[in-house]
Every structure is written in structure tokens, then in C-alpha cells.
Amino acid sequence: MENTTIKYDFKEYVKSQFEKLQSTLNGSVGSELNLLRKNAFDKFFLSGLPTLKSENWKYTNLAFLNKLSFTDSYSNVDLSKLETSKLFYNSLKSHKIYLINGKLDENLSSNFNSVNGLKIEYFENISINGVGDYANYYGKLTSMSEHPFANINTALADNLLVVNISPGVIIEDILQIININISNEGALLTNPRILVISGKSSSAKIVENNYTLGDFPVVRNLVKEFYLEENAHLNYYKIQDDSNNSHLFDFTHAEQKRDSHLDEAAISINGKFVRNDLRSTLDGENIESHYYGIFIVGANDFVDNHTFVDHAKPNSYSNENYRGVAFDKGTGVFNGKIMVRRDAQKTNAYQSNKNVLLSDSATINTKPELEIYADDVKCSHGATSGSIDKTSMFYLRQRGIEKKVAERLLLFAFVNEVVNEIKIEQLRELIDLRIEEKLLNI
Amino acid sequence: MALLSIENLKANINGTEILHGLNLTVNAGEVHAIMGPNGSGKSTLASVLAGKEDYEVTEGKVEFDGKDLLDMSPEDRAREGLFLAFQYPVEIPGVSNANFIKTSVNEIRKYRGIEPLDAMDFLQLMREKAKLVEIEQSFLSRSVNEGFSGGEKKRNEIFQMAMLEPKLAILDETDSGLDIDALRIVSGGVNKLRNPNNAFVVITHYQRLLNYIVPDFVHVLVDGKIVKTGGKELALKLEEQGYDWVKDHIDEL
Ligand SMILES: Nc1ncnc2c1ncn2[C@@H]1O[C@H](COP(=O)(O)OP(=O)(O)OP(=O)(O)O)[C@@H](O)[C@H]1O
Numbered sequence: 001m002e003n004t005t006i007k008y009d010f011k012e013y014v015k016s017q018f019e020k021l022q023s024t025l026n027g028s029v030g031s032e033l034n035l036l037r038k039n040a041f042d043k044f045f046l047s048g049l050p051t052l053k054s055e056n057w058k059y060t061n062l063a064f065l066n067k068l069s070f071t072d073s074y075s076n077v078d079l080s081k082l083e084t085s086k087l088f089y090n091s092l093k094s095h096k097i098y099l100i101n102g103k104l105d106e107n108l109s110s111n112f113n114s115v116n117g118l119k120i121e122y123f124e125n126i127s128i129n130g131v132g133d134y135a136n137y138y139g140k141l142t143s144m145s146e147h148p149f150a151n152i153n154t155a156l157a158d159n160l161l162v163v164n165i166s167p168g169v170i171i172e173d174i175l176q177i178i179n180i181n182i183s184n185e186g187a188l189l190t191n192p193r194i195l196v197i198s199g200k201s202s203s204a205k206i207v208e209n210n211y212t213l214g215d216f217p218v219v220r221n222l223v224k225e226f227y228l229e230e231n232a233h234l235n236y237y238k239i240q241d242d243s244n245n246s247h248l249f250d251f252t253h254a255e256q257k258r259d260s261h262l263d264e265a266a267i268s269i270n271g272k273f274v275r276n277d278l279r280s281t282l283d284g285e286n287i288e289s290h291y292y293g294i295f296i297v298g299a300n301d302f303v304d305n306h307t308f309v310d311h312a313k314p315n316s317y318s319n320e321n322y323r324g325v326a327f328d329k330g331t332g333v334f335n336g337k338i339m340v341r342r343d344a345q346k347t348n349a350y351q352s353n354k355n356v357l358l359s360d361s362a363t364i365n366t367k368p369e370l371e372i373y374a375d376d377v378k379c380s381h382g383a384t385s386g387s388i389d390k391t392s393m394f395y396l397r398q399r400g401i402e403k404k405v406a407e408r409l410l411l412f413a414f415v416n417e418v419v420n421e422i423k424i425e426q427l428r429e430l431i432d433l434r435i436e437e438k439l440l441n442i
Numbered sequence: 443m444a445l446l447s448i449e450n451l452k453a454n455i456n457g458t459e460i461l462h463g464l465n466l467t468v469n470a471g472e473v474h475a476i477m478g479p480n481g482s483g484k485s486t487l488a489s490v491l492a493g494k495e496d497y498e499v500t501e502g503k504v505e506f507d508g509k510d511l512l513d514m515s516p517e518d519r520a521r522e523g524l525f526l527a528f529q530y531p532v533e534i535p536g537v538s539n540a541n542f543i544k545t546s547v548n549e550i551r552k553y554r555g556i557e558p559l560d561a562m563d564f565l566q567l568m569r570e571k572a573k574l575v576e577i578e579q580s581f582l583s584r585s586v587n588e589g590f591s592g593g594e595k596k597r598n599e600i601f602q603m604a605m606l607e608p609k610l611a612i613l614d615e616t617d618s619g620l621d622i623d624a625l626r627i628v629s630g631g632v633n634k635l636r637n638p639n640n641a642f643v644v645i646t647h648y649q650r651l652l653n654y655i656v657p658d659f660v661h662v663l664v665d666g667k668i669v670k671t672g673g674k675e676l677a678l679k680l681e682e683q684g685y686d687w688v689k690d691h692i693d694e695l
């Protein structure tokens with residue numbers, strides 16, 4: 001017999017997890033970090049899950065969260081069957097950091113002592129042990145406390161991964177953060193937490209991958225904080241190419257100081273549900289930031305990108321380029337906001353979102369927003385959604401190319417213009433392979 | 443048997459009839475020129491033959507190499523050996539010329555049950571044909587027609603034709619926008635590809651081209667119909683007298 005009643009209430013589940021954690025604290029209940037945690041929980045609990053009525057969630061149906069029956073056991077994970085060589089992006093030449101259900105796995109991870117100027121630090125049971133010197137960074141970006149899922153993460157995350165690139169250090173090797181979620185008994189909620197500090201005049205490239213293994217649905221509620229000090233260079237590429245029962249909330253906030261350079265990309269190739277929130281604060285002059293995004297969404301899948309680029313100081317540059325393809329019953333959302341504050345004269349801020357819809361049942365909702373309070377700025381934004389260009393299709397078919405093959409060729413070219421912006425050749429090749437594979441489903 | 447036979451072809455676009463019952467027969471080994479005023483339906487004819495979906499054929503019959511052409515998808519028409527050099531070749535950012543033409547060659551080979559060309563053979567063939575129309579190697583790695591000059595686009599069309607070796611090539615104003623050198627190169631390419639088994643339909647406004655590509659027949663298309671047919675001297679006459687003269691000397695009604 002089919003049971004269609006709601007079995008669990010997500011909000012109550014978060015509460016039970018929070019209370020469980022609090023009960024283990026004893027003396028550290030009043031610590032600064034635990035206050036942050038409590039505030040975050042209270043904020044979430046007060047307003048609960050956002051509904052379609054709230055502006056930032058009006059296309060994002062979260063009903064599935066109330067239908068999943070979550071398990072409590074994070075630790076009952078059998079890693080013996082984990083064959084890391086089968087993880088698609090593992091062939092990427094890189095130093096690897098494995099987070100299994102949010103916890104660092106030292107056995108699988110590379111040894112980082114050999115990489116000069118790179119500190120990989122990991123804090124466990126942070127509610128008791130704190131986060132050491134990183135207390136000045138952890139959860140300090142105010143946007144965090146305004147976001148329901150960032151609040152859930154702050155309330156529940158008990159481990160912290162820190163990637164700290166020392167001032168003046170240029171790291172040539174690629175760093176790969178591999179988020180693995182495994183559940184062997186029921187749905188799982190995990191709250192991985194990552195802090196990246198790019199020291200003054202440092203440079204690094206980080207690739208993040210997400211894998212959900214096992215037969216049960218996982219909700220990965222990931223929060224990342226990036227701090228780019230003066231003249232720091234950071235390339236952060238998040239690859240969201242997960243299994244069909246994966247659900248991902250990604251909240252990323254980058255704060256940049258003067259002369260720094262950020263390249264950030266969200267490459268969403270597969271997964272049941274993805275919600276990305278990207279906040280970027282350009283808090284200095286002469287900053288350059290690029291935000292790239294691709295989403296290819298089919299079946300009944302959903303990918304939602306909300307970005308907020310905040311120009312707080314003069315003379316900086318930002319460029320955002322997102323491309324989406326939706327087919328079958330896939331749904332995509334792009335909501336990009338650029339804010340240019342009064343002080344941010346001579347800002348150059350650009351945004352483009354182009355989408356292709358392949359079926360009547362596919363949808364993409366796109367909304368660019370500009371909010372400009374300075375008078376001497378160059379800003380542009382544009383969003384288009386349409387079908388594949390008919391003239392190009394006819395041209396290709398006139399050369400004997402099958403309709404489907406022609407469509408794939410054009411779509412591949414369309415998204416590849418963004419893939420080409422990724423500065424790691426081997427990663428581009430791997431992404432291209434997966435995109436080609438994905439496009440076989442259209 | 444004719445390679446192409448068009449009988450009483452009528453075609454609409456958005457409910458407006460453009461071709462009003464057109465007849466044309468092309469045999470293997472022949473070159474036909476089609477001339478006619480702007481808007482008379484020359485490109486429409488080419489598009490209908492190539493299978494552009496915006497057009498609706500309401501009457502008539504077209505046989506190509508013994509098969510019902512109008513029944514086939516655009517790609518199958520191409521695979522059967524019909525090639526259209528477009529009046530306005532489209533730019534396709536992100537798809538390299540080489541990848542495009544390789545996909546095209548191999549899709550056609552697949553249809554004909556031939557093994558795909560391997561990378562080496564393909565490169566070899568591409569070099570050879572690029573030389574024929576005097577295009578630079580660097581063209582091949584650039585995106586299809588993107589940023590090409592008008593003349594370069596036209597040369598690229600002829601390059602593709604050379605790669606695909608069609609049975610019937612329709613060249614829609616391939617000479618427009620070409621300088622004298624390019625005109626010589628393009629027509630040289632066409633002439634080298636001419637053989638007793640293929641045929642060309644050359645749409646043009648200028649008699650000049652026909653000095654290079656010498657036609658067996660010249661047709662005049664006015665208001666969606668072929669109204670006059672003659673030898674190559676008809677083109678000279680048209681150049682001197684203009685289309686008003688034709689309207690007074692219509693072959694058939
Ligand atoms: N979408 C359309 N709706 C209505 N009429 C159209 C449409 N497209 C083309 N036409 C008309 O069809 C007629 C024939 O156009 P066509 O392009 O075939 O002319 P042509 O002989 O190739 O002219 P040219 O020498 O200028 O290239 C023109 O009058 C044109 O305006």
C-alpha cells in the first residue's frame with residue numbers, strides 16, 4: 001500500500017538534531033561559537049522553511065524536504081566498498097581532500113605537508129573545541145544569518161575544513177575537495193562547512209566535487225566562506241555532477257579585499273535538486289571577479305542559481321556569465337542581482353544569462369536585477385531564453401547532420417563558451433565528456 | 443533519367459504563395475544558371491529543395507535521382523547528394539569548421555554505409571580541398587563562419603561542397619560580394635568538381651560569373667515561375683536589356 005502522508009517535518013528534524021548536539025555540550029553551552037549556533041537555529045526555527053511566497057524562493061519548491069525520512073546515523077558508513085578510482089573526476093591531477101558526510105577522511109586524503117605554504121586544517125566538535133584562530137572568520141559574514149539554509153548549517157555543522165593559503169604563496173598544483181555523502185539507512189542531511197583564506201598576494205586553484213553514493217537520498221547543505229586578502233588570486237570551480245538522488249544547497253560567500261581576483265564557477269551537470277546562493281562582496285578597489293555558471297537540467301530535476309554581487313568600493317570589475325539548458329521536465333532558475341553602492345564609483349559590472357529550452361515542459365525563470373546608487377558606473381545585464389536557433393539547425397542539417405546530432409553540436413557549443421573560461425585544461429576535458437554524455441539524453 | 447525534375451511546384455511561406463507552379467529539369471553533367479529579379483523566388487526555390495521547414499509545398503512533385511525529394515528530411519536530402527551553398531551562410535560560434543565538416547562527412551558516410559574517415563585521412567582530405575579553394579589552414583580551426591568576411595563565407599561554402607562532393611549543388615549567389623580573385627578561385631573550384639555524374643544550379647545576378655562557370659542552360663525566374671530558358675547567350679541579352687525585356691518575351695504562361 002502506498003503511503004503518501006508526510007512522515008517527517010523537516011523543521012522538527014532540524015530541531016531534534018540541534019537539541020541532540022546541545023545536550024552533549026555541558027560547559028561550552030555559553031561559548032561564543034555556541035551563541036552563534038543558537039542564534040542561527042533560532043532564526044531558522046522562527047521563520048521555518050521558506051515557502052513559494054517568499055521572493056527568493058518563489059520558484060523553489062522545498063516540499064520534498066518534508067517527505068524524506070531522515071536517519072540519525074552519520075557514522076554508520078561502510079567505506080570499504082568505496083572505490084575512489086570510480087569517482088569520475090578523480091583522474092584530475094590534484095591534491096585531494098575527502099569530506100565524507102562532512103567529516104575529513106585523513107586516510108583517503110593526500111598528505112599536505114609537502115605543499116609549501118598551504119595549511120589544511122580541520123576542526124572536529126567545534127561546538128566544544130572552537131575553531132582556534134579562525135574565530136575571526138567563521139560565520140562573520142552577515143549575509144549568512146539571513147539565509148535559512150546557511151542558518152541550518154551554522155546551527156548543525158560540527159566540523160570545519162579550513163584551506164589556508166599563506167601570504168605570497170603561489171600554489172601551482174590543483175586542490176580538489178571531494179564531498180562524498182553516503183547513507184546506508186534512510187535519507188541523510190549533512191552540513192559540510194568550508195573556510196578558504198587566500199592570503200595576501202597568494203594564488204590557488206580549487207576544484208570541488210560532489211558525490212552521493214548509496215541508495216538513499218541525501219541533502220547536502222554546504223556552506224563556504226572565502227576571504228581573499230589584498231592581491232590574492234583564487235579560482236574556485238564547483239562541479240555539481242552528482243547522482244540522481246542528490247539534493248544540494250550550496251551557500252557561498254566571498255569577501256574580497258583590494259587588487260584581488262576571483263574566478264568562481266558553478267557547473268551543474270546532474271542531480272535531482274540544486275540551489276546555489278552565491279554572495280560576493282567586492283570590498284576594495286581594483287578587484288576583478290568572474291562568476292561562471294552552466295546548468296543542464298532534464299528529467300524532473302531542478303537547478304536554481306541565486307547570485308548577489310555587491311560592489312562596495314570604487315574602481316572594481318565584475319563579470320557574470322551563466323548559461324542554461326533545460327529539457328524534458330527540467331526546471332532552471334537564474335536570479336542575479338548586482339548592487340553598486342554609493343561609494344562604488346567607476347564600477348564595471350556585467351551580467352549575462354542565456355538559456356535554451358528544448359521542450360514545452362521545460363522551464364527556466366530568469367531575473368536579472370540591477371541596483372545602482374553610484375552615478376559614474378558601467379553596468380549591463382541581459383537575459384534571454386529561447387529555443388535552438390532554427391537557421392543554424394537548418395544549416396547543419398543541410399550538411400547531412402541528423403537533427404539530434406545537430407542539436408547536440410549547437411548545445412555543446414553554447415555551453416562550451418562558458419566551459420572554456422575554466423583555467424584548468426584537464427578539468428575542461430572531463431567536464432566536456434560529461435556534458436556530451438548528458439546531451440545524449442535530450 | 444533526370445537527376446532533378448521539378449513539376450508544377452507551388453510553395454507558400456506564412457500563407458503567401460511564392461512559387462506559382464515551377465518546372466525545371468536538370469540532367470547529370472549539366473550546369474544550369476537561374477537569373478531573375480530580386481524577390482522573384484530564387485532563394486525560395488533553393489530552400490524548398492533543401493527542405494527548409496518554414497515553407498509549405500502545396501502542389502507539385504520533385505524527384506531527385508529517382509526518389510521523392512519532398513518526402514525526405516533536410517539531412518536525408520543532403521545525404522542523398524543535394525548541396526546548397528547558402529546566399530547568407532550562418533555563423534555558428536563555438537563549433538569549429540573542422541569539427542563541423544568532420545561531423546558532416548561522417549554522418550553522410552554513415553548513411554551510405556561507409557566507415558567513418560579516421561583522423562589522418564580526414565586531415566589529408568581537408569588539406570587537399572582547402573588548397574582547391576585556397577583557404578588557409580587556420581580557417582579550419584575557427585568557428586564556422588564566425589567573423590568571416592562576406593567573401594570568406596562564400597569560399598567556405600565551396601570548401602564544404604568540395605568536401606562533400608554532392609550530386610547536385612545549388613549555389614545561391616555565391617558570386618555576390620566576391621572580388622575578382624575570389625571569383626576566379628570559387629569558379630575554378632566548381633569547374634574542377636564538374637564531372638559527367640554531377641550537376642550544378644547556379645543562382646546569380648551577374649553574367650560575369652557565367653564567363654567562368656559556363657552554363658548549358660540559363661533560366662529566368664520571374665514571380666515564382668521560370669518564364670524563359672535559353673543558352674548562355676541569354677545571360678548576355680539579359681544584361682543588356684534587363685528583365686523588362688523578358689516580360690515581353692515570355693516562353694510560356
Ligand atoms: N517569411 C516570409 N513571409 C512572407 N514573404 C516572404 C517571407 N520570406 C520571404 N518572402 C518573400 O518571398 C519572395 C521571394 O524571396 P526570395 O528570397 O526567394 O527572393 P530571391 O529571388 O532569392 O531574391 P534576391 O535576388 O534578392 O536574393 C520575396 O518577395 C520575399 O519578400
Ligand SMILES: [Mg+2]
Pocket residue numbers: 484485486529614615
Ligand atoms: Mg536570394
